[in-house]
Amino acid sequence: MPLTPQYEWAQTATHVSLTVPLKGASRKDVDFYVADAVLKINFKPYVLLLDVVAPIEPTSAVVKILDGVIHMTVAKSTPEMWKELVFVGSKADILARRKASMDRKTEMEQQLAEKRKDAKYATEKKTLRDQMALEEHERQRLDDLKADEKQREESAMYRTFQELKTPSAPKRTIAKPPMEPILEASTDGTFDITNNNDDIEWSDTESETDVAPMTAPSLPMDDDAINNNNVHEDEDDETDVVYIPAPRETLQSKISFTPRVFPTPSRESTAADEEDWLVKNRKHLKSHKGLHANCAQDISETDPVWLKAKADDFYHHRDFQSARNAYAEALAVDATLTACLSNRAACHLHLGAYQLCADDCSAALAQLPDNGATSSDPCGTHRLKVRVLVRRGTAYAQLGYYSQAKADYGVALSMHPENEALQIDFARISRLDECYKVKQRGDMAFTAQDLASARDLYTAALVIDPTFVACLSNRAACHLALLDAASCVLDCTSALALLQQVVTPDVRGSPIALSAIPPPGSIKRREWVLKTLVRRGTAHAALQAYDKAEADFADALALDAGNEKLQKDLARVRALADASME
Known part of the structure; x- marks a missing residue:
């Protein structure tokens, strides 16, 4: 039967204070309960239960433990001085008043829990949206940098091609007149001139080897010859060089559309509803065949090694929920990662999901070789198999399947017989199995x-x-x-x-x-x-x-x-x- 400890109380117009000595009890074993009409302090073997005379504010309670003494201060609902601390009445009235106060306390805690739940959901939703916006901004920035760099390189390349394809201006040349035939003297000493250029005569005094024959200056020329010469000069002056442009270059532009989860066109009026749906069903979108087919993804969404490293960091910081989610993402990309299955099973074990832990361990054991070692990494595979067996055995023990737990621990102990912790655990599970059989x-x-x-x-x-x-x-x-x-x-x-x-926690640091x-x-x-x-x-x-x-x-x-x-x-x-x- 619990005992009632000694206590002292004091009050002001707005607050009431309690002083209770712990009498050697540990501060970790002290439990407090504050309702609007009930004060309860529990530390074995003492229980202090006070039905206060007037209402108080449960949320304003302040508790300090100094030098083995509990100091509790609670605000009064109505500022006034009390004549006494404990309510005096019949037992039925006291119990009814206490029950009503506890019911109000329970209802208030439920309301606070709902508010915390809503606030947590809103915070997670806002965090997710901010993270998505940040990732989208970073992705857009990288795409812009790539586009600018591509534009600069293409412009430089096109300029080089244009310079290579554009020829230099050709030199203007004038066609030379055909060579005049060599005139030979006939037997009578005369020359037979057969061409139509009657205005040019060759001197008979010049040698045939002279470079430039001289024209006769004193011979008159007729009008036809003059006209013919003028025509040839005009044709030479009017000859222009015509440049033919190079053929136009052709480019191929590939157009791709942004994949959507929903079959309907994108609308601003439905954007918020669609985003809420995506937040709730995000874990199921990995199996969508068209959503991530051609879009550029971050390394955190595609690289299972990076995801496993991130999950390991979460696990070392004892954030088992985040670690489990990260391992699940890595397994969604590559389901053959045995280490991820084993580590996710450990997360399930810490979170109390023992059946899920056993399922992951069974899947990991199905991927490991039967001989317990491989030529590439025998020691690593051996240790991994031992860990998986121990985790599944622990999960079975928590589920009450002591025979299966004993079998898994027995196999693990046969693979690692010098492990003292395994020996102790195997003996403990053997006793539990024997006791459970007698209980049945x-x-x-x-x-x-x-x-x-x-x-x-x-x-x-x-x-x-x-x-x-x-x-x-x-x-x-x-x-x-x-x-x-x-x-x-x-x-x-x-x-x-x-x-x-x-x-x-045991000596290995495990709370299980x-x-x-x-x-x-x-x-x-x-x-x-x-x-x-x-x-x-x-x-x-x-x-x-x-x-x-x-x-x-x-x-x-x-x-x-x-x-x-x-x-x-x-x-x-x-x-x-x-x-x-x-």
Whole structure:
């Protein structure tokens, strides 16, 4: 039974203060609960539960632990001086007032949780949009730089081609007149001139070897000869060089359209809705055949090695959710990366997704060779297979499949027999497997209504492993059915003490312990606590300890507020308590 610690209180017009000595208890074991009409401080074996006389502000509570003393300060809802701290009234009024205050506290926490959830979603959405905008801006900047560089190089190349293709201006040449035939003298000493140029005569005194024959200056020329000479001179002057331009160059422009997920044309009116849909379904877009076919992607979207390195960084910083997503992206690009499967299984293990962890480990083992080593990297593959087997064995142990867990740890230990940690874990799982088999026999006896045999089998299982919570809870049920309420209370109290333990990291730094206790925060652990509280409350009621029974049923109802059966049981226990007081 919890004890009530000593405390002192003080007040001002706006605040009330409490001072509670810890009496050697660790500050890590202290639990606080503040509602608008209830103050609760819990540290074993003490519980301080105060129903304050006037409303307070739960969100304004400030707690400090200095020199082994708890200092709590809470603001009053209405500034006034209180005559006393604790509300005075009948037990029924106090319990009703306390329940209403706790209900308001639960409702307020649910509202705050919804607000935090909405704020987290809005923040993630804004972060994603900002990241997408930043990546698009960077991609556009790189595309612009590439386009400018390409334009400069093309312009320089075209100028060079133009200079090579443009010929220099040809020299103007004048056609030479045909060579005149050599005139020979006839027998009578005369020359036969057969051409039409009557205006030119050759001197008979010049030698035939002279370079430039002289014209006769004194001979007259007729009008036809003059006209013919003028015509030839005009034709030479009017001759122009005609330049023919080179053929025009041809270019081929390739046009590509931006791929879209949606079959409809892009519209500004639907852009926001489409973006919201893409944010929600982003993980399914990797399989879209036309979306990423021709578009330029960042290295973070295409390189599985880069994605794995990024995931490793997240894992080393214990951001297991981000690491799991990055490993999934790498596996979407290349599904044969065994290391990514193994590391994603480790992320699942830390996040409590034990079945997903076992599935990834099975897929990784299917890709590893049966001999456990390869010629290229025998040691690396050997160690990887051992890690995968240990992770799958741990996942099976958390799921309650102790035989499969024992088999995986046995194979891992045979591959690495000198590992002391594996030896300890294998021995622990062997005890759990043996205890679980005895428990199954006890369950069969309980189903057959052989309560005494079931109780003895559960006791034998607890001898093997005293921390097997399911055996404690089931043995308590046997005690209750056999009308041994006191033993039922003891077993339920021991089971609740085990369920309230905080898992501490082992020597290897892993927070995952090999035990029969469900993980903290899991639905299974919550259900076990609820069931054990109900059994202990029933046993207290059988022992006519109605105050303790009422407390157990109230705690159980706080875990499952909508349970009508628990509400009826609590009302029945309160009625019995009131009847006993009369």
